[in-house]
Amino acid sequence: MPPAHSPTTKEAILSLLLEQGQATSAAIAEALAISLQAVRRHLKDLATEGLIEQEAVVAGLGRPQYHFRLSRQGRSQFPSSHDRFAVDLLDSLSEMLPPQEFEAVLAHQWRRKAETYRRQLGQGSLADRLQQLAALRQAEGFMAEVHPAPDRSPPAFVITEYNCAIASVAESFPRVCDHELALFAETLPDCHVERTHWLIDGEHRCGYLIQPQP
Known part of the structure; x- marks a missing residue:
């Protein structure tokens, strides 16, 4: 995504997932210094647009954690030669x-x-x-x-x-x-x-x- 303007929160989330491969909503909220509620709202929108995918990861006996990553379409949002x-x-x-x-x-x-x-x-x-x-x-x-x-x-x-x-x-x-x-x-x-x-x-x-x- 070209940095010719201040990135929106959605663009920042996509860039973070591009750099890290995958991340939880809590990790995204911490990295971008925004509320977890706001992150979840943006993740829902990005999933609806087909730009991200999620995977449930079960660790121990607790509830599964959802990890988010870019979809093929999400990757296409970034410049390519x-x-x-x-x-x-x-x-x-x-x-x-x-x-x-x-x-x-x-x-x-x-x-x-x-x-x-x-x-x-x-x-x-x-x-x-x-x-x-x-x-x-x-x-x-x-x-x-x-x-x-x-x-x-x-x-x-x-x-x-x-x-x-x-x-x-x-x-x-x-x-x-x-x-x-x-x-x-x-x-x-x-x-x-x-x-x-x-x-x-x-x-x-x-x-x-x-x-x-x-």
Whole structure:
């Protein structure tokens, strides 16, 4: 988290957990010199936001102590050079390759990703495969959910992603988002996939309508 401003209490808690790996609410309160009640309130908010995880540790016969640590999403709140490297690499490729070859490189990468997804999803029902796909995307930092699409026959579904794990890349290379759409289509070849919402257009989520092919 950039120190360009005075950190909020939540940011201070996240920074402490980054440095220490894990800590109890009492240890956090002591380290930050704030009340235990305030710490517990902030920890509850951070858990709701998916930024921290907790684990109950039993010591002896007493009540379990809860230890808190950053989730994958919580770690993503801190600066990383990975996105900058990816953007710089794509910049170099776009300068070195003709446009068609550059597009071919992107398409090849997304086809490989789709093949990986298909292997992981298996041959279950569409609902089961979409739940698994949402879980895979969630693990990659996309904050993905899947829900039934209302008033659709045959039944259809919507995958919603509230966070873009490749946002920095997409801002510099919007064409990457077109390949994201193709990624879902190739992952689910028995479905028609349509984008319904787009973060890059200023909306608060990306959405994809997944409909079985007739």
